Amino acid sequence: MKDMFACYSLALLLAFAAALPVAAHHSFAAEFDITKPVTLVGNITKIEWTNPHAYLYIDVKDPQTGMVTNWEIEMGSPNGLTRLGWTRNLLKPGDGVTIEGSLGRAKPNLANARSVVMTATGQKLGAASSEGAR
Amino acid sequence: MAPVKRAVTALLVIVSVALVAGQAARGSIAGRITTDQGDPAAGATVQVKDPAGKITSVVAGKAGEYRIASLAAGTYEISVPQMGLRTARYAQADVVVDAGKTLTIDIMLMPNNFGIVGDDAAFLQMYNKYKDLKGPAPRTPEGRPDFSGVWLANVDPNPAAAQMLPWGVEEWNRRRERAFEGMPTSRCLPADPTLTLPVFYKIIQTKALLVHLFEQDPHYRQAFLNGSHPADLDPTWMGHTIGRWEKDTLVLDTIGLNDKSWLLQGTWLPHTEKLHIIERYTRPDLAHLNIDVTIEDSDTFIKPVERHVQWLFTPGEELFEAICAENNKFLQYSVFK
Numbered sequence: 001m002k003d004m005f006a007c008y009s010l011a012l013l014l015a016f017a018a019a020l021p022v023a024a025h026h027s028f029a030a031e032f033d034i035t036k037p038v039t040l041v042g043n044i045t046k047i048e049w050t051n052p053h054a055y056l057y058i059d060v061k062d063p064q065t066g067m068v069t070n071w072e073i074e075m076g077s078p079n080g081l082t083r084l085g086w087t088r089n090l091l092k093p094g095d096g097v098t099i100e101g102s103l104g105r106a107k108p109n110l111a112n113a114r115s116v117v118m119t120a121t122g123q124k125l126g127a128a129s130s131e132g133a134r
Numbered sequence: 135m136a137p138v139k140r141a142v143t144a145l146l147v148i149v150s151v152a153l154v155a156g157q158a159a160r161g162s163i164a165g166r167i168t169t170d171q172g173d174p175a176a177g178a179t180v181q182v183k184d185p186a187g188k189i190t191s192v193v194a195g196k197a198g199e200y201r202i203a204s205l206a207a208g209t210y211e212i213s214v215p216q217m218g219l220r221t222a223r224y225a226q227a228d229v230v231v232d233a234g235k236t237l238t239i240d241i242m243l244m245p246n247n248f249g250i251v252g253d254d255a256a257f258l259q260m261y262n263k264y265k266d267l268k269g270p271a272p273r274t275p276e277g278r279p280d281f282s283g284v285w286l287a288n289v290d291p292n293p294a295a296a297q298m299l300p301w302g303v304e305e306w307n308r309r310r311e312r313a314f315e316g317m318p319t320s321r322c323l324p325a326d327p328t329l330t331l332p333v334f335y336k337i338i339q340t341k342a343l344l345v346h347l348f349e350q351d352p353h354y355r356q357a358f359l360n361g362s363h364p365a366d367l368d369p370t371w372m373g374h375t376i377g378r379w380e381k382d383t384l385v386l387d388t389i390g391l392n393d394k395s396w397l398l399q400g401t402w403l404p405h406t407e408k409l410h411i412i413e414r415y416t417r418p419d420l421a422h423l424n425i426d427v428t429i430e431d432s433d434t435f436i437k438p439v440e441r442h443v444q445w446l447f448t449p450g451e452e453l454f455e456a457i458c459a460e461n462n463k464f465l466q467y468s469v470f471k
Contacts, residue, residue, distance in 0.1 A: 026320045028248050029313035030468040050461035052322070054252065074463075076252025079349055079454040083256035102248050106467040114249040115171060124171070125251065 026052065031074075032112050036103035040071055040111065041119075044095045049078050049088040056113070058097060073099055074112045086125060096120065161231040163212060164201040165239040167194045169221065169258075170249050174198030177262040178217060178243070179291065182210045182229075189292065193265075207233040214241060215291035216400070218257025218332050222246045246400070255333050260286050264448050269420035274339065279382050279417045282339045284452060285445040288332045289399060296403055297436040305404040314402055315470040318395060322458035324371040325350040327391055328411055328427050330441055331399045336453050344377055344384065349456035357386050369407045371395055386413040397429060398441065406433040421447050 042058035056073040075081065078088070091097065096119030104110025116125045163182060167175040180200045181191040185208065194200045213225040222244045231237055247253050264286070272280045298306065309316060319325050329335065329346060336347040344357040357375040367374050367390030374390040388411040396402040397409075410430040417423050423445040430438045 026247075026253075026464060027314045027317050027468070028250065030315035030320075030470050031464065032248055034248055048461060051456050052458045052460075052462055055461075074250070076250050076254065077349075077456060078252075079456055080254050080256065081252035082454065083260065083451075084252055084254075086252070101250075104467060105469045110467065112248055112250050114245070114251060116251055 028112065031106065032102040032104050034102050038099075038101060038103050038111050040073070040099045040101075042071065042097065042099075044091055044093050044097060045070060046093060047088070047091060051079075052077055054078050054081060056091065056097070056099070056116070058099065069109055071099075071109045071111060072104075073101065074104075074110075075116070084125070090125070091116075091118070159207060159233045160204050161207055161233055162201055162203040162205060162236040163210075163229065163231060163239055164199075164236050165241060167198040167200060167214060167241045167243065169243055170245040172242075175214075175221075175241075175243055175258065177258050177265060178214050180241075181213045181215065181291065183213070184208065184210055201236075205231045207231055212239060213292075214243060216246070216289050216332070217243075217261070218254045218288065219399070220246055220249060220254035220257065255286060257286070257288070257332070260448055260451065261446060263450075264421065264446055267421035267447055267449075271417040271419055274341075276341060278379060279384070280339060281337045281344065281384070281415060281417055281423060284334060284336045284448050285423055286448045286451070287330070287335055287445045288443060289330065290441040290443050293398075293401070293441060294439075296398075296401065296439045298403070298434055299436060302404050302434045306402075309396075309402060309404075312470055315468050316396075317402060319350065319458075320464045320468070322351055322462050324352050324395060326397055326399060327355075327372050327388060327395055327409075328397055328429060328441070329355065329413070330427060330443060334448070334451060334453060335445070344386070347453055349453055351458055353456075359384075363387075363389055369393070373409075373411070382416060384415040386415065387411075388413075398439070403439070404434060405429075405431045408433045423447070 040058060040060050042060035044056055045059050046057040048055040054075045058071050058073060059068050060071055061068050098117045098119065099113045100115045101112040118125065167178050169175050175194055175198045176196045178194045179191050180194060180202065181189050182202055182205065183189050190202060192200050192202050208231060210229045210231060211225060211227045212229050213223065216223040224241055224243055274280045325331050331350065333349060338345040342360050344359060346355045347353060352372060355372050355375060357377040359377045361376050363374055363376060369390060369392035371392060371394065373388045375386055375388040377384050377386045391407060391409045393405060393407050397405055408431045412428040414426040415423060425443050427441040428438050
C-alpha cells in the first residue's frame with residue numbers, strides 16, 4: 001500500500017513539476033500575468049528604493065490620445081539591483097526609460113520590469129552586459 | 135629494420151588505428167547559451183546525462199560557447215541547472231549523439247520569477263568574478279576547516295523529486311493552484327530552515343558557534359557546536375541547531391521546527407513539526423563549500439529528501455540590510471484575498 005502511495009505521489013509531482021513556473025521567493029504569479037507582456041516608454045516621476053522591492057513610477061503618454069498615465073513598475077530588491085551595478089541615484093526623476101515586463105493583476109497601470117533601458121544612453125540596466133556600469 | 139623496431143612500429147600502428155576507431159565511435163554536442171535577454175551566459179554549467187545516469191559537465195566560455203566532446207554514440211539528456219533565483223533550469227531529453235558528428239544545440243535560458251530585473255544576487259556576474267579562486271581551504275587555529283566568509287549559494291544542479299504522502303501532495307497542489315501565494319516570504323516571514331535559498335550567506339565560525347547571516351527573515355541562524363538539543367523545545371521557524379565535527383566534516387542537526395515554513399526554493403514542500411534537517415559541511419578548497427542536506431519527516435515524506443549543493447566563496451562581497459516589512463505591497467497587489 002505504501003508503495004502505491006509512493007508511485008502515486010511521484011507521478012503527480014513529476015507531472016506538475018514539468019509545467020510549473022518556478023516560484024522563487026515571492027509569488028509573482030499572484031501579482032502579475034506573464035501572458036500579458038507590456039512595453040512602456042515614459043519619464044520617471046518617482047523612485048522608491050525600498051525592500052523587498054524597488055519601484056519606478058513613470059509617466060506614459062498615449063501616442064494617439066496624448067493622455068498621460070502614471071505607471072507603477074515593480075523591480076527586484078535594492079540589494080539585487082546594487083549587485084547588478086545600479087545605485088539609487090542611477091535613475092532620476094525626469095529620465096526617460098523603456099520598460100519591458102508583465103501587467104499587474106490587482107489594478108490598472110501596474111507592471112513589473114524584466115528590462116529597463118535608459119533613453120539617453122540606450123544602456124540596458126541589470127542585464128549581464130551592464131556589468132561595466134558598476 | 136631490426137625486429138624490435140619493427141615490433142614497436144607495428145604496435146604504434148595498431149594503437150593509432152584503435153584511437154582513430156575510438157574517436158570515430160564518439161560524437162560531440164556543442165553550441166551557445168544565452169540568457170533570456172540574449173546575453174552570453176558565460177559561466178553557465180552544461181550537463182549531459184547518459185542512460186546509466188552518469189553526468190558529464192562543462193562550463194560555458196565568455197561568448198556562452200560550450201562543447202562536450204568524446205561522448206559515446208547514444209541518447210542523452212542535456213541540461214543547464216538553475217542559476218540563482220532568476221534563471222530557470224533548462225533540460226532536453228532524448229538528444230541523440232551520432233558517432234563522428236557534432237550535434238549543435240543553442241540554448242536560450244528561460245527566466246524564473248518573470249525575469250524581474252534585480253530579483254537575483256546577480257548570480258552569473260558574481261559566479262564569474264570568483265569561480266577561478268584557487269588555494270587550499272583555510273583552517274582555524276584549532277586545526278578545523280574554517281567556513282567563515284561570504285558565500286554565494288546555488289541550488290542542487292540535479293534535484294530529485296520529493297516523494298510525499300497523499301496529504302503532502304494534496305497540500306502542494308493546493309499551493310500550486312493558488313500560485314504559491316501563501317509563501318511565507320511573500321509576507322516577510324522566514325524563508326526555508328534548510329538554508330538552501332540561492333542567495334548570499336555570511337558564515338561566522340568560532341569554536342562554539344557557527345552563525346549564518348542572510349538577507350531574509352529572520353536574518354540569522356546559530357548552530358551550537360558544544361551543546362545538545364534542549365528537551366521539550368517550543369517549535370519555531372528555524373528550530374534549534376547543534377553541530378559536531380566528524381574529522382573535517384561539520385554535521386549540523388536541526389529539530390524543534392514549526393510546520394509553518396515552506397521547504398526548498400522553487401518546490402515549496404509542506405512538512406510537519408517532525409521535521410529534522412541534517413546538513414554536512416565540507417570545504418574541499420578555498421573556493422567551494424559542499425553541503426549535503428537531508429530532510430527527514432516521516433509524516434510527510436516517503437523517504438528523506440536530499441539536496442547536494444555547492445556554495446562559492448565570494449570574499450569581496452558583503453551582505454546588505456534587507457528589511458522586508460519596509461515596503462511590502464504583496465498583500466495589496468495579490469489577486470488572492
